[in-house]
Amino acid sequence: MLPWKTIIQIERQAIVPVYLQIANAVIREISQGRLEPGQKIPGSRQMAGLLDLNRKTVSNAYSELEGQGWLEVRPSSGVFVVSSLPTVQYQNIGIANNGPVQKVDLEFNHFKSIEPYRKLEKYQHMIDDGSPDVRLAPLNTLMKYCRSVANSRYGKKLLSYDDVQGEATLRTVLSQYLRETRGMDCKPENIVITRGSQMGIYLVFNMLISKGDKVVVGNPNYDAANWVMQTAGAELEEIPVDKEGISIDALKDRCSEFDIKATYITPHHHFPTTVTLNAQRRMELLELAEQHRFAIVEDDYDYDFHYNSAPILPLASVDKKGLVIYIGSFSKLLAPSVRVGYIVAPEEMVAEINKLRRIVDRQGDPITERAIAEMLKDGEVQRHLKKAVKVYRERRDIFCDILEKDFADHFDFQRPEGGMAVWVHFKKKIEDKVFFEKCKEFGLYKNVDREFLKKCGALRMGFASLNEKEIKGALGVLKSVMESLV
C-alpha cells in the first residue's frame, strides 16, 4: 500500500477544490512513474477512509480522472491506472514542493554581449544616470485621461486587439506635434508607437541589420543600444567623441575603409557625455550618409530637456532622402514606467517594423496611447514639460554649483546644456570597485552605468530626479567618499 496520505496532501485553504487536488496528485504520480499503467488503486470508499475525506469528494476526483483518461473503473473489480499509458521509470524525486529544477541539461543561447541584469537596490542616497523625477510626473492626470478614454464610446474598442502600429489618434496628433515642434515632415503612416525608446532601438536595428553589417557608434556610447546591435549581428566600429560630439573625421575614415550599414547617434545630448553635435558636423554627417548610403539612427530620447537655448532641431527634420530613422519617447516626459515611445521612418521600413512588432508583443497599450494623444491635444503634456524644464534647470545648477565649489580637487565637468545628467571626470584614477564599495559603505548608491568609471574614468550623474535637499545629501556623502579615497 502506497503512503496515500503523504502523496495526496490536501490544503483546505487553497483556491483549488479538494477533489481536484486529489486528481492532480494522482496525475503527478502516474506521470512520474510511481503509479504504473494497469496498477490497481484503492476504491473511492477506501481512499476516502485513508484520506479522512467524504466519499463523494473522492468519487468526483475519480470521475475527473476517468474523463481525462488517467483512470478506468472496471465494474466489480476496481479502479485502475489506464493500462495503455506508457510506463515511466520512477525516480524518487520527492513529493511536490521539492523546488523547481535549476540545472538544465539542454543547450540554449547565452547573450554574451549583454551584461547580466543587476537588480536595483534601495539606498538612502542614490545617484542615477539621468532619470526624471517621477514625483513631478502628471500621473494622476494621465490616469484621469485613461479612465475617461476607457469609459468613452470608443473605449471598449480600444480594449480589444488594436493596430500593431499604434493607436491611430496618437499617431495623427504626434505627426502634427513633431511637425510643429521639431520641423519634421511626417504623416501618421510614418510613425510606429513603441514601448519606450528601447523598443524603438530594438525594432529599428533588427529591421536594418544582417549578420556582419557594420554600425558606427561613438565611444563611449549607450550600452543597451550597443547590445541591441550586437545581438542583431552587427559589428560595431567605435569612433571618438569630443566636446562637439562624435568625430566626423573618424567616421569619414571608416567610410573609406569599408561599407557601413548605419550609425547610431544621440546628437542632442550624446549619451553618456551629454555634448551636443554641432551644426557643421550635423551637415557633414548627412552628406556622408547620402554619399555612402548608410542609415542614421537618431535617438532623441531627451529632446525636450534643453536649458540654455531652444532645443536643437533633429537631423530628421532636414533629411529628405529617408536616411534618418528617428526615435523618440514619452518616458522621460511622463515616467520611466510609462513606456510609450515612437519611431519615425519611411513607410517601406514601417511595413517591416510592423511585422516584427507583431511577433514581439503584438501591440502596445491603446488606452494609454490614446490618453497621451488627448493630453497632447489639451496641452497637458506641454504644460508639464514647461514646469519640468524649469525645475530640472534649477537642479542642474544646484548640482553643478556644488560640484564646482566642493569637488574642484576631484572632478572635471562641463555644465550640460540639457538632459538630466552631468558627465563627471575623475581627476585621479580610482579603481572602480574600490569607489563603489566605498560608496556603499557610506550609504550612497550608484545604480547604473557604473562601467564608465572603469572605461572612461568618468561617471554619469543624474541630477533631475533629486530635489535640492537630496542633491545636497547625496553630494555630501560623495564628498566624504572622495575624501576617504585620497
Next chain:
Amino acid sequence: MLPWKTIIQIERQAIVPVYLQIANAVIREISQGRLEPGQKIPGSRQMAGLLDLNRKTVSNAYSELEGQGWLEVRPSSGVFVVSSLPTVQYQNIGIANNGPVQKVDLEFNHFKSIEPYRKLEKYQHMIDDGSPDVRLAPLNTLMKYCRSVANSRYGKKLLSYDDVQGEATLRTVLSQYLRETRGMDCKPENIVITRGSQMGIYLVFNMLISKGDKVVVGNPNYDAANWVMQTAGAELEEIPVDKEGISIDALKDRCSEFDIKATYITPHHHFPTTVTLNAQRRMELLELAEQHRFAIVEDDYDYDFHYNSAPILPLASVDKKGLVIYIGSFSKLLAPSVRVGYIVAPEEMVAEINKLRRIVDRQGDPITERAIAEMLKDGEVQRHLKKAVKVYRERRDIFCDILEKDFADHFDFQRPEGGMAVWVHFKKKIEDKVFFEKCKEFGLYKNVDREFLKKCGALRMGFASLNEKEIKGALGVLKSVMESLV
C-alpha cells in the same frame, strides 16, 4: 533675393514660438543647400520687414542661430551663413510639407516568413478567432487597483525603472497561484512577467534557437508562433494533429531522423483546432523529450477556459527535468489590450531571458502588474473568471446549437471542451477569396486566421466575444453567405 516670405512660413497657431519657426526654416535651408556657407542674408530689420514681423522676433531667431552655430554676425558688414559649414548640393525638393520620403535607397531586412500586417476593419457583424468579450472585463476594477497602487506609499517607486523580470509582488503571488491552481512547483525566481503570451513566445524561442535548429510544430499551428521561430532562425518540422492532439508517432519518427531542439505545443486546446492533448500522449511526449533532450514550449494561453470538466493540468506540473518551459497570460482573462503574461522556466534560462528582455523594451508596466497581484490576492481575478467561464460556456452552446441546426449541410465541427472558438470544417471546397468577398458583401467580417480556409478547408470561429443577439446576427448572415455559394 530669395523668396523669404515663401521660405519662412509662419504659423501663428503653432505650439512653437515664431522666433523658433524662423530659426528652424533657416536651418532647413542651410542643410538642404539653398543657403550656402558664407552667403549673406538680410539683417534683422530688413528680414522683419520682409516677413511682416516685429524686429525683436527676428533678432531672437538670429541669436538662436548664432548660438547653434548656423549664422555669424560680422560687425558693420551683416549677417552670414557660417562659412566653415560644408557645401551641400541644392536639390529643389520643395519647401516643407512636401511629404515624407517613401522610397528608400538602402538595403534592409524583409521578414518574408511573417505575413504582412493587415489593419483591422470594422463591420456590423464580426467573427474573430476566439477573443474574450472586453465588455465583461473587470476594467474598472483594474483601474481602481492601478490608482490605489499608484497612490500608495510604494507607488512612486514603481513609476521609476523597475525589475526587468517583472514586478516582485506579482511574481510572488503568481508562483503561489500557479502552485495551487496548476500544481506547478515554481518560485518567484522562475517567473518572468512579459507583455502577453506573444512576448513570452518571442523571448523563449530567441533564447532557445540557434540558426538551423529544428522545432517540431503541429500542422496547422498558431501562425505568430511559427513566425517567431522562423525569424529566430529555426527550421520547422510539421507533424499532423488529430482529434487527440499532435501525433506523437510522427514526433517519434522525427526524433529518429534528426536532432530536435524544441517542440511548441498548445496542449490544453490546440491552436487552431481546439482539441486537448490526451493523457497518454502527454506522458509519451514528456518521455520523448527526456530521451532526446529537447525542450517543450507549452503555451497555455487559455488554461482557465475549460467547460466540460476541470482544466487539464499543464505538462509543466509534472516535469522534473527542466525541459518544459511554460507560457501563460492574463490577456484572455482581462482584455487583449492588457498585455501581461508570464514565462515559467529554470533560473539559468531566466537569466538569459532577462538579458534579452532588457534590450527589447527594458521592462513591463509595474503599476498594472502590481494591480493584478493585488486583484489575485483579493480574489477579484478568480471571481471574474468564474463569471466569464459561465457566460462563455453558454455562448459556446448557443453558437454550436445554431451550427448544428442551421449548418448541417455546410459544416462539420466538434463542440470544443474549452477555449473561445469552434474549429469549423467546410464540407464543400470553397475558394477562400470567393468566400471572404461574399462575407464582406453581406456585411460579415472575419478579421483573422483567414488563411486556414485555404490551408485546411476550415475556419476558427470565435464565440466568446459575441452575446446571444450578436451570435444570431452573425450566424444569420453566415447562413446567407453559405446559401449564396451553393
